[in-house]
Amino acid sequence: MPSVLLVDDEPNIRRMVGALLASEGYEVRDAADGASGLAQAAAAEPDVALLDLMMPGELDGLVVLEKLRERFPDVPVVMMSGRAGLADAVRAAKLGAFTFLEKPLTPEGVLLALAAALELRQARRAARALREDLGLAGTMIGDSAPMHALRELLARVGSSDARVLITGESGTGKELAAAAIHAASPRRDKPFVRVNCAAIPRDLVESEMFGHERGAFTGATERRIGRFELASGGTLLLDEVGDLGAEAQAKLLRAIEAGEIERVGGGKPIRVDVRIVSATNKDLARGASEGTFRDDLLFRLNVVPVALPPLRDRLEDLPALVTHFTALYRARSGAPAPQWGEDAMRALARYRWPGNVRELANIVERLAILHGGERVTGWHVREVLPVDDTPTSALAAVPAPRDAARGSVDGEVPLTEALDDYERELISRARSRRPRGTSRRRRAASRRIARASTGV
Numbered sequence: 001m002p003s004v005l006l007v008d009d010e011p012n013i014r015r016m017v018g019a020l021l022a023s024e025g026y027e028v029r030d031a032a033d034g035a036s037g038l039a040q041a042a043a044a045e046p047d048v049a050l051l052d053l054m055m056p057g058e059l060d061g062l063v064v065l066e067k068l069r070e071r072f073p074d075v076p077v078v079m080m081s082g083r084a085g086l087a088d089a090v091r092a093a094k095l096g097a098f099t100f101l102e103k104p105l106t107p108e109g110v111l112l113a114l115a116a117a118l119e120l121r122q123a124r125r126a127a128r129a130l131r132e133d134l135g136l137a138g139t140m141i142g143d144s145a146p147m148h149a150l151r152e153l154l155a156r157v158g159s160s161d162a163r164v165l166i167t168g169e170s171g172t173g174k175e176l177a178a179a180a181i182h183a184a185s186p187r188r189d190k191p192f193v194r195v196n197c198a199a200i201p202r203d204l205v206e207s208e209m210f211g212h213e214r215g216a217f218t219g220a221t222e223r224r225i226g227r228f229e230l231a232s233g234g235t236l237l238l239d240e241v242g243d244l245g246a247e248a249q250a251k252l253l254r255a256i257e258a259g260e261i262e263r264v265g266g267g268k269p270i271r272v273d274v275r276i277v278s279a280t281n282k283d284l285a286r287g288a289s290e291g292t293f294r295d296d297l298l299f300r301l302n303v304v305p306v307a308l309p310p311l312r313d314r315l316e317d318l319p320a321l322v323t324h325f326t327a328l329y330r331a332r333s334g335a336p337a338p339q340w341g342e343d344a345m346r347a348l349a350r351y352r353w354p355g356n357v358r359e360l361a362n363i364v365e366r367l368a369i370l371h372g373g374e375r376v377t378g379w380h381v382r383e384v385l386p387v388d389d390t391p392t393s394a395l396a397a398v399p400a401p402r403d404a405a406r407g408s409v410d411g412e413v414p415l416t417e418a419l420d421d422y423e424r425e426l427i428s429r430a431r432s433r434r435p436r437g438t439s440r441r442r443r444a445a446s447r448r449i450a451r452a453s454t455g456v
């Protein structure tokens with residue numbers, strides 16, 4: 001039931017308009033002056049406000065309008081007045097009134113204005129949800145030791161202006177990492193522009209990167225600004241940089257060395273201040289030794305290397321990631337989310353995730369669609385994933401997920417009950433592979449795994 005706040009000092013208007021709106025299915029709350037109108041809105045945010053312009057007391061309609069807009073920017077306000085001059089109407093419009101109704105009111109006029117205002121309210125809500133959803137989608141999730149180390153590195157790299165080369169298998173989050181570097185940098189308020197080098201046809205690479213002048217080649221009917229210029233002052237992500245052809249590599253190297261670009265057909269060099277972050281899932285050092293990637297360009301791009309770990313090397317992150325993608329699914333679809341059982345989590349940990357986090361996101365979404373509002377079990381996971389059930393496939397102890405649907409946390413998986421001897425053997429092997437320079441976090445994580453695997 002949409003709610004309307006009706007503020008008017010005339011009792012007749014409150015009674016008649018109130019009755020009309022109630023008969024049309026609105027929930028009506030009314031107030032006889034500005035102060036009580038604001039108090040009503042503070043008690044429960046209305047969907048729409050219907051506000052008289054001329055009211056006695058200190059708070060006339062325009063003041064109330066201003067305060068409502070300040071506190072409840074998503075609530076459209078419809079103004080009403082019998083003696084409004086043009087100046088008042090203009091002021092109300094400037095203060096953000098949705099529309100103006102002249103008294104005497106007609107039922108049709110009131111209902112039409114409210115229906116349109118409600119549509120706006122819904123659109124504003126959807127836009128807000130989308131913004132929040134985008135915020136959620138841009139977060140880098142993971143509490144494992146490799147992710148902690150990565151986050152620290154990204155923050156440190158962000159504060160410098162050095163060129164960064166991000167490597168990692170497909171779907172490990174290279175683009176997300178590049179965005180995190182930009183967000184941590186002094187350039188964060190300037191553009192973050194991505195160019196997918198693998199997706200541009202070879203003969204268009206130069207124009208895409210550097211832009212072109214009108215008439216530079218057949219089909220160049222307008223001047224086009226390239227990605228370098230678009231990223232001016234900010235960060236340019238050269239995604240899949242390993243896919244650039246020889247000619248494009250040479251032009252890129254020249255632009256980096258000179259700090260200038262030339263639009264195709266332009267002839268005039270343009271200085272650009274752009275930080276370059278590159279990403280690839282290819283082994284560029286090998287490319288350089290095999291002659292497919294220029295070593296002088298690699299040297300320029302790879303001032304700070306950042307390597308993203310594959311998901312199978314940080315399975316401790318599975319529960320947090322599953323929770324995250326479940327929340328994202330719920331925010332986007334509005335549909336009920338599933339709950340994740342411990343055996344579902346163990347089944348997910350028995351898969352090698354060649355497509356990494358992207359593949360996990362797809363699987364979570366698929367299972368959420370199939371089992372929204374229910375509990376996902378290991379059996380459900382096996383229906384959609386070729387889980388490796390040979391004993392040696394167990395990779396790590398995986399805690400149960402934070403339950404996105406209920407907001408509660410299930411306990412840790414009792415490993416002694418759940419894992420057989422083979423798994424224990426594997427865990428101890430994994431522990432003995434622990435990297436050198438073990439951090440406090442990593443030691444604590446290993447102790448937790450050790451405790452769980454011995455039942456202590």
Ligand SMILES: Nc1ncnc2c1ncn2[C@@H]1O[C@H](COP(=O)(O)OP(=O)(O)OP(=O)(O)O)[C@@H](O)[C@H]1O
Pocket residue numbers: 137139140141142168169170171172173174175176177279280281324357358361
């Ligand atoms: N740590 C993470 N936390 C949350 N979401 C993640 C994480 N890593 C990756 N994702 C999500 O997984 C998807 C793939 O990530 P991204 O596009 O950054 O990977 P990529 O390594 O650039 O892949 P590709 O090499 O195929 O381009 C995106 O939707 C991204 O938001």
